[in-house]
Amino acid sequence: MFIFTETSETRIKKILAKYPEDRKLSAILPLLTLAQDQEGYVTPEAMIEIGKRLDVSPAYVESVCSFYTMYYTKPVGKYVVKFCINISCHLNGCDNLLEYTEKKLGVKEGETTPDKKFTLLKEECLAACCEAPVMQVNNKYHVNMTPDKVDQVLASCP
């Protein structure tokens, strides 16, 4: 059973008001984002609930959800650490940085640490190419990264 919190409900009202009344399906991405923010990932129950709100089937919600890389359909760590691996970051040594972080966290890219604190992911271009290499922790940008800065950022995650 998935229930949107009261805070989420207030936001849903505001979100739905952005689109024409007969076009509420436009709210599907914002609603998926809200559900993920609430539970850490998009659960099958959340997809059912979103489907009900927008008058579409859970399968439709899943088809949309699976298209976008920012939605997780399985549990992830408390902190999702993403490294951009595209060309500008590649020219600035992102591979070494990713390898360094893999060793530091003791997990491979795509995995979560046993204490469920960190999930490590590769990411395609994050549009901060002039400050490469770039990493995001829970969607917050960290730029001009070095191994020392990786240490600092990870240490600042409570």
Next chain:
Amino acid sequence: MTQILFKDIDTPGLIAIDVYEKTLEGYQALKKAFAMAPDEVIEMVKASGLRGRGGAGFPTGLKWSFLAKDVFPRYLACNADESEPGTCKDRELLMKNPHLLIEGMILCAYACRIETGYNYMRGEFWEYESIMEKALEEAYERGYLGKNIMGSGFNLDIHNHMGAGAYICGEESAMLSSLEGERGEPRLKPPFPAVKGLYGMPTIVNNVETLCVLPFIVRNGAAAYAAIGTEKSKGTKLVSVSGHVKKPGNYEVPLGTPIIDIIEKYAGGIRDGNKLKAFIPGGSSVPILPASKADVPYDYESLQAAGSMLGSGALIVMDDTTNVVSEILRITSFYMHESCGKCTPCREGTRWMYQILSEIQNKVGKPEQLDLLIDICDNMEFKCFCPLGDAAVAPVVSSIEHFREDYEELLGSLKTGQPVGTT
């Protein structure tokens, strides 16, 4: 040096409406525009020579004039889904000067008689969502948005909409699919969005940078803008210089500035005492060029004549320690990942290219695979549903043309019969 987009961009607190109004004559263009008929504003933008800054470089005023006549409601969708590898100019505008974009959107909407606009931002710009929401709130409070704006009788609502991670949503029709709540797959064109766009209604899709130029044009006149740049490429362009340079960054340059000047004078030259080997002038979707072309002026026509494109304005610089193949492999891996899967040539072609390039990179490729790559590219180019397929082809074909020796270097160490990935 004329600064249109980045003028005073580092002013502390510029994201606040008071600072924007005081520093940059903020929202002053509205008064001037509202004294004109909407069609006059379109004519003004046409006369300025402004071209779309998202990648295609299509004349902005002309695009606006394609709107289906007398069909309402119409929509404006600002493309803030900046995802083209190498490009990070819109991010800087969004995080430092959100009101410039809002003012630009209001001007476009007034000219095109649009009453609802959406700003589609890529989901990874999560940190800038609150900046944009706050800026919109301030603009409503000041009466620049909402009903009867500044007594003009013109109404406009602008909403921010966040994506969720998909490069293809930067393609205008895919962005509209996404905004309607579908998978972000592209649509067949025609009909173009100006005729049948969001919710089936006439829609203008413009890039952040394009819209941000409008306040300058309206305030200073078309001639002031057209005075900058070359005969056909008017105005300034934000160039994201990244890669092996001393001072990577976003720089605003007059169109027509020689590429070598952008690399050396703006970005401080090649770092670590190395030499320029190659550069991609307009983001990962355009052909790569060798150092010998660095004297080419940075404008639409000159880059096309040199065999590449200006694209989104992302200048990716590589020094002479680079083997181009490994960078092309990275780009190809990106297109494979981002292909939406809707059409076969793109879905299958990007995968084949990735597989072959991986073999070459791992030194288990075969010389005849270069011809095979060209053949695959030939079967993709102009045969895909949307421009993503063509984009995936450009770096591969151009790198074989200009840097064949980099491929041969890797193919030279071929050990016959050795399985993939064992080196």
